[in-house]
Amino acid sequence: MATEFFSHLKCRECGRLYPKKAIHVCEFDFGPLEADYDYNLIRSQISRARIESRPQSMWRYRELLPIDGDPTVGLQVGFTPLVKARQLAQALGVKELYVKNDTVNYPTLSFKDRVVSVALSRARELGFKIVACASTGNLANSVAANAAASGLKSYVLIPADLEASKVLNSLVYGTNVIGIHGAYDQVNRLCSEIAGKYGWGFVNVNLRPYYAEGSKTMGYEIIEQLGWKIPAHTVVPMASGSLLTKICKSYQEAVRVGLVEESHFSIHGAQATGCNPIALAHKAGTDLIKPQPKPNTIAKSLAIGTPADGYYAVNVMRKTGGSAEDVSDAEIIEGIKLLAETEGIFAETAGGVTTACARKLIEAGKIPRDEPIVLCITGNGLKTAEAVQPHLPSPRLIKPSLREFDQLVAAELQGSPATV
Amino acid sequence: MAQEKQRFWLNFDSKGVTRPIIWEMSKKYDVVFNIRNSSVTEEVGIIGLEFEGERETIKAAVKWLESVGVRVEPVEINTIEG
Ligand SMILES: Cc1ncc(COP(=O)(O)O)c(C=O)c1O
Ligand SMILES: [Zn+2]
Numbered sequence: 001m002a003t004e005f006f007s008h009l010k011c012r013e014c015g016r017l018y019p020k021k022a023i024h025v026c027e028f029d030f031g032p033l034e035a036d037y038d039y040n041l042i043r044s045q046i047s048r049a050r051i052e053s054r055p056q057s058m059w060r061y062r063e064l065l066p067i068d069g070d071p072t073v074g075l076q077v078g079f080t081p082l083v084k085a086r087q088l089a090q091a092l093g094v095k096e097l098y099v100k101n102d103t104v105n106y107p108t109l110s111f112k113d114r115v116v117s118v119a120l121s122r123a124r125e126l127g128f129k130i131v132a133c134a135s136t137g138n139l140a141n142s143v144a145a146n147a148a149a150s151g152l153k154s155y156v157l158i159p160a161d162l163e164a165s166k167v168l169n170s171l172v173y174g175t176n177v178i179g180i181h182g183a184y185d186q187v188n189r190l191c192s193e194i195a196g197k198y199g200w201g202f203v204n205v206n207l208r209p210y211y212a213e214g215s216k217t218m219g220y221e222i223i224e225q226l227g228w229k230i231p232a233h234t235v236v237p238m239a240s241g242s243l244l245t246k247i248c249k250s251y252q253e254a255v256r257v258g259l260v261e262e263s264h265f266s267i268h269g270a271q272a273t274g275c276n277p278i279a280l281a282h283k284a285g286t287d288l289i290k291p292q293p294k295p296n297t298i299a300k301s302l303a304i305g306t307p308a309d310g311y312y313a314v315n316v317m318r319k320t321g322g323s324a325e326d327v328s329d330a331e332i333i334e335g336i337k338l339l340a341e342t343e344g345i346f347a348e349t350a351g352g353v354t355t356a357c358a359r360k361l362i363e364a365g366k367i368p369r370d371e372p373i374v375l376c377i378t379g380n381g382l383k384t385a386e387a388v389q390p391h392l393p394s395p396r397l398i399k400p401s402l403r404e405f406d407q408l409v410a411a412e413l414q415g416s417p418a419t420v
Numbered sequence: 421m422a423q424e425k426q427r428f429w430l431n432f433d434s435k436g437v438t439r440p441i442i443w444e445m446s447k448k449y450d451v452v453f454n455i456r457n458s459s460v461t462e463e464v465g466i467i468g469l470e471f472e473g474e475r476e477t478i479k480a481a482v483k484w485l486e487s488v489g490v491r492v493e494p495v496e497i498n499t500i501e502g
Contacts, residue, residue: 013457029457030427030468030495112502134500159500184500191499205496239502288464291431291491301502308497350502 006066009209010036022206033209035066043257058217066210067121073150074117076106078217082225087342092362096372103347108145109380110138115214116146119203122210128201134191137166137301144175215243219250230265232371235358237350238269238278239302241313248316266322270357272297273326278310282324287314298329298387299349323366325357333391346381425472431491432465449481
């Protein structure tokens with residue numbers, strides 16, 4: 001495939017152009033660098049038919065991803081189901097609702113596989129042999145798995161007090177897992193020093209411009225799976241705010257390269273109340289994000305107190321007429337259960353945040369009940385089972401006797417019509 | 421000792437916004453600073469700074485800033501993700 005679609009990196013603040021290397025901030029104003037493309041060229045080469053003829057993975061939108069050659073990491077990632085959620089729609093009192101289900105993304109069951117497959121494909125093109133990240137969970141799992149599968153050596157840095165299950169889901173891939181004692185700030189600072197000192201491909205530091213673009217594929221897939229339409233409303237969970245801004249970028253790009261008709265869309269952001277710097281700023285009508293030094297929520301995957309893309313996320317919501325909302329831990333659990341009980345989808349805490357925020361926004365009239373809505377559900381519930389466990393009943397125990405079972409069922413069916 | 425360049429975002433709260441903290445810092449520590457970016461409201465202020473100096477001096481200056489209530493972040497704001 002031609003390699004000239006992705007032309008350079010560009011500062012989001014001042015627009016200065018930079019070469020396509022492992023760099024991530026503008027030398028001039030520290031603005032973040034972002035991949036930029038030759039959209040006219042892409043427009044002349046891409047088409048719905050062409051995309052539809054390709055394998056069902058995120059790489060079917062290859063022209064709009066920031067690598068030079070063919071992808072080499074994560075070839076099976078993406079193209080997760082877009083579920084028409086009839087029962088959840090009914091529960092929320094809306095007409096048309098869809099769940100973009102990245103709980104079953106390959107291989108590590110979260111949307112992070114999208115960003116990591118781009119970051120590592122690019123890391124290989126740039127000649128890195130070692131890749132690294134600092135993470136509290138999903139990103140670490142994905143870097144560990146995808147690095148293992150592609151023969152890259154990996155280092156995963158984590159806060160020392162992380163839950164055992166998250167650590168295990170990285171360790172199993174044979175990555176170097178390093179726990180760091182200390183508060184978030186100190187861990188963060190050490191990681192940025194390590195990123196600066198060792199010549200590694202740090203997926204969310206020096207490879208961030210590449211990494212972040214992977215999130216766009218979630219948006220392209222939503223458009224294609226809706227029959228080449230942009231949904232009027234999309235609800236997106238926010239940690240750094242990157243996914244939300246990239247969903248917006250994907251919709252705009254799809255219009256720009258002629259894949260879809262222009263139509264009005266709003267992007268809404270969801271956070272946990274225990275770490276809601278972006279939602280707070282949006283509600284306060286400012287775009288300056290006030291850092292939250294001590295996040296406290298069960299939605300740990302979203303607990304970023306100093307969100308790198310918070311400013312941009314607020315602006316996307318504002319410009320598209322979207323809203324921001326946040327929900328308590330109790331509401332998150334309710335959200336997880338609601339999604340599971342109505343659609344059979346077990347999401348992690350971030351999915352509970354998205355579902356619960358959507359409900360609140362609908363009830364407040366900020367998302368109209370008669371327009372199409374897509375919920376971005378980004379991670380699998382098995383990864384955060386301990387958060388839900390205390391809120392679920394225990395199985396009822398009986399002896400191996402049909403009589404006991406009959407009694408149990410009879411008690412259950414009391415009041416409802418007989419079914420035997 | 422080797423000179424180094426390090427880049428930080430400084431976050432001020434409402435009290436810090438009006439105090440000449442960076443000037444005070446430059447009087448106390450032998451670091452050259454270069455302001456690259458700034459936005460200030462009544463509530464918060466954010467300034468992008470490049471420091472040039474000896475590693476230990478920069479470290480001490482950062483520590484001092486933190487001691488007077490400024491939040492100092494490397495420009496790689498969140499190296500830790502979910
Ligand atoms: C499951 C899940 N959903 C959503 C997000 C939000 O991502 P972003 O940092 O792009 O806002 C994360 C990030 O860590 C995540 O792990
Ligand atoms: Zn710039």
